[in-house]
Amino acid sequence: MSTCLAAILLTAIASVTAETDFTQYVNVFQGTTGGGNRFPGVVAAPFAMAKLGPDVQSGTTDAYSGYLPSGNIWGFSMMHESGTGGAPKYGVVSQMPVIGNVSNPLADLSQERASADQAKVGYYKASLKTDVVVELAASEHAGLYQYTFPKASTPCVVVDVSHVLPSFRGLGWEQHYSKGNISILPDGHYEGSGTYNNGWNLSPDWNIYFCGKFNQKPSTSKTFKGTGTGTTLASYDTTNSVSGTERLGAVFSFKDTNVTSRVGISYISSVNACQHLDKEIPATTSLQSLVDRARSTWNTRVLSKIQTSSTNATDLQLLYSSLFGMFLIPSNLTGENPGWTSSEPYYSDVFTLWDTHRSHTPLFHILEPVVYEEFIRSLIDIWRHDGFMPDARSSNYNGRVQGGSNADNVLADAYVKGVRGAINWADGFSAMVTDAETTPPNNHDPKAPDSSTKEGRGALPDWIKYGYITPAFTRAVSRAVEYSANDFGLYQVAKGLGKSAEAQKYLERSRNWRNHWNPDCTSNNHSGFVVPRRANGSFIEQDPLSCGGCYWGDAYYEDNPWVYSMNALHDVATLKKYIGGDAKFVDRINKLFDLKIFNAGNEPGFTSPYLYNFVSGMQHMSVKRSRDIGKLYNSGTGGLPGNSDAGAMESNILWQMIGLWPLTGQTTFLILSPWFSQMTIDLGSGKSLKISSTGGNKDTAFYVQSLQVNGKAWDKAWVTWQDVFANGGTMDFVLGPSPANWTTGELPPSLAAGDA
Structure with a gap:
């Protein structure tokens, strides 16, 4: 051309x-x-704290993001995550429109949809069988609910502080409501907080505060609390203020059938929640203006960053839908950190660097470089105050770690690509050294009780003592492969900082994946795979096509030895030598597909299809x-x-x-x-x-x-x-x-x- x-x-x-x-x-x-498990509700800006959308129940199906395409809507809540697994998180600060007198707000108030939900960037619409139409828009820390009730009906809005997204998997990861409070003020607005725990990251109690206002003064307003659902009536409180560990909330009725509800949220206080609300969605704000603002924000900050000459609608829809889905979480909670006071940026809802470090964070860096630097600073600041960087984090709490300490990989990637700005790289390297040298306290995760799944490298004692990980630790082989990559990250940063002794140490440790390599392990005309190894140095017999349950208690996490044996991406030349040279290396990649081992929906194998580039002419x-x-x-x-x-698949x-x-x-x-x-x-x-x-x-x-x-x-x-x-x-x-x-x-x- x-x-x-x-x-x-x-x-x-x-x-x-x-x-x-x-x-x-x-x-x-x-x-x-x-x-x-993508979240389709309203996210007004990349990484916005408020994620406003429907909560749907359909039998015993977990609604990870709150949304399911079929089932009854049982609330519209302010906080969700996108693309997470394990168990749902959030679904808090909820309200539900109801027609007529609400005799028992603890009863099942859910409603069928009259038609499929509709949505676009910055806007969500649900039409209920009761002929109530719900339209949603939002800002970064607040949401707007616009209800259109049928003419001549009695409109009610039930605010349920005890509402959370449940889990039906029976793994002990379901969320719990602990306690809360809500007060209705003389002008008709309400404030309060809820305390919740558990979810996929097994977090202890955490608090969210809220402040809600309507476009008209309620005809009636009363708080409630109780312990039942459909069997025990709630007790209404005439003081318009309740607190406690029972389920609780408030019921508001109105004369006008067009009801607008505005809600602000905060991790700090209800005062902050009201300030967010009044600043971001003043009383005169129209729903359309919020939609327009969200559309402009997404266009400017993310979508316009990649431009093509294509006019193919199918390709453009895939491109821009994927870009949008990639930037829904983590959540920017700068100024909303309840754990410590700091001038540094703060991000939570990191699910999880195990998933995202391979392809998401490198593209995050390219498309949102300013925010990416903030994210790196946040990881380091979490280490300063919590003791470890997170591999995952939600509700301001680290966990759960599936493999290695992959914040090390993310920091190394930023460092070698020249990300500096306001990052304190001395502290950054110290945070990485904590991962590499300090065994985190055991949090006694029932699914992996051998060591911490909260943060850091739980199997570090074996790693340091043997140079490999024994079956005394769950996920021993997959963790060893990941620990090698983590230590390579330390080598990269140490080398850049002029720390030659540390660089040599971690370079040598980055080769420890080789200690799990059993050249006598065979499968489908190939020899040599990473396998479990005992403390006495002997290898454990392993079928490379099997990983047992491939889950928390097994030697390999979410993939089998064929895939993990190809994951030493910092040491591919050695890997090729171990496998038997170029021809065998190419055949081994081919076998991932021929034997239907490769799973495009599973992160450990993300890079495997492109390792042909390490062979000339392939x-x-x-x-x-x-x-x-x-x-x-x-x-x-x-x-x-x-x-x-969390957008890994879209990236x-x-x-x-x-x-x-x-x-x-x-x-x-x-x-x-x-x-x-x-x-x-x-x-x-x-x-x-x-x-x-x-x-x-x-x-x-x-x-x-x-x-x-x-x-x-x-x-x-x-x-x-x-x-x-x-x-x-x-x-x-x-x-x-x-x-x-x-x-x-x-x-x-x-x-x-x-x-x-």
Whole structure:
């Protein structure tokens, strides 16, 4: 493509972008069925604290995000998470519209839908069988409920402080309501708080405060408390103020059938909740103005960051729906930290770095660099005050750790890619050293009672003593593989900080995955797999196609030895040698697919399809696998191949579209093949990465024939951060229907194997 033509096309893209509302391509219901667990309700800005939406009950099905496509709505609540698993979290500060006299607010007040819910960015609508229409909008810390009741009805709104999302899995991870209080003030507004615990991260009691106001003074208002549901009547309190461990709330009735309810929330106090409400949604605020604000915010901060020349509606819907879903959590709670006073940013609802560190956080860095720096600072500040960085965090409490201390990987990735700003990297490295050297106290998780699942590396005693992890600890093999990657992260930062002794120490420890490698373990014409190892050094016999239950109490977590044996991504040269050379390495990747081992919906295998790039002339196979994986996605309700996992799944398909794959903790990006003839990624500070392709298409002619990077011919199957992201750059692909041997240059580095 000529430089002149490219310039014309890019100018055209910029012109279209200036006039485009990218939210028109977002299906907020993407990934809400089929186990995707996406939250479709109102999130007014990326990482907003308030996530306002419906809570649905349907038999004994867990509603992880509150939403289910079928079932009765039993409340609309202010707080949710998106794409989480294990058990639901939040579903608190709830209210439900009811027609007529409410004799027992503890009874089942849920309602069927009259039609399917409708939603778009910043807006949600539910129509109930009672002919009540509920419309929702929000700001960062407050929500607006607009109720339209039938004419001549008696409108009521029931506020239920004791409402939480339940779990029916029987694993002991269900949430509990502990206590609360609510008071109705003389002007008709109400304030209070609720205390809750448990959920997927097993957190102890935590508090949320609320402040609610209506557009009209209620005709009647009364608080209630009780212990029953449909059998024990609630006791109404004439003082309009109740507290206690019983279920409690308030009931408001109105004369006008158009009722607007505004609610602010805070982790600090009800005073703060009222301040958020009055500042962000004043009494004169219209629902449409909030919708417009949300749409503008999402367009500016996220959606416009990736621009393409495509006019294919299907591709655009997948692109922008995935971008939206990627930035719903974590939650920015800066100024809302109840645990300590600090001038540092603060983020919670991190689910989980085990899920997101492979592909989500690298793209988070690129598209939201300012917020990403804040997120890194928050991780370090949590260590300053709580003692450990989180691998996961919710309701201001660390947990649960599924494998390694993957905040180490995230910090290393930020460091090697030059993230500095206001980050105190001395403290950052100290936080990483805490993970690497300090065994966290055991929190006695019933599913993994051997060591802490709250934070840090619970199996550290074995790791330090033996250089591997024995079956005395659950998830021994998968943790060992992850601990190796974590220690590689420490090596990267120590080296950058000039700490040569520490760098050498953690480089050597990053090779400890090799101590689990049993060369005599065989499967499907392959020898050598990571397996359990006893304290006396002997290996335990292991079928590489089996991982037992693949869960908390097993040697491998959520995947089998075939996958984890390919996960030493910082030491691939050694891995190739152990497997038997290039041909066997390629065949082993092939076997992941031939034997149907690979699961595109499971994070441990995310990078496996692209390891072909470590073999000269085999990059085309990474492209083929990438395209096959892309077929598993769409923008529909079942459009994710697995649980969203806080946007990890969405980030995966976005990298396929871009045509690159990150290796977290390294500056290396493996080259795939872009989907679009033109794509521009806004890197901030006036920089951009411009990607073009000619001669092919996304579906049938996608193999790379040649590539120029920054105007120069390129013969490597990888680029670095410095090549295309640090200062921006260009990547110009020529594509075709058949593979071409264009990758004749040096292979991607394997730093733990000694590559410079």
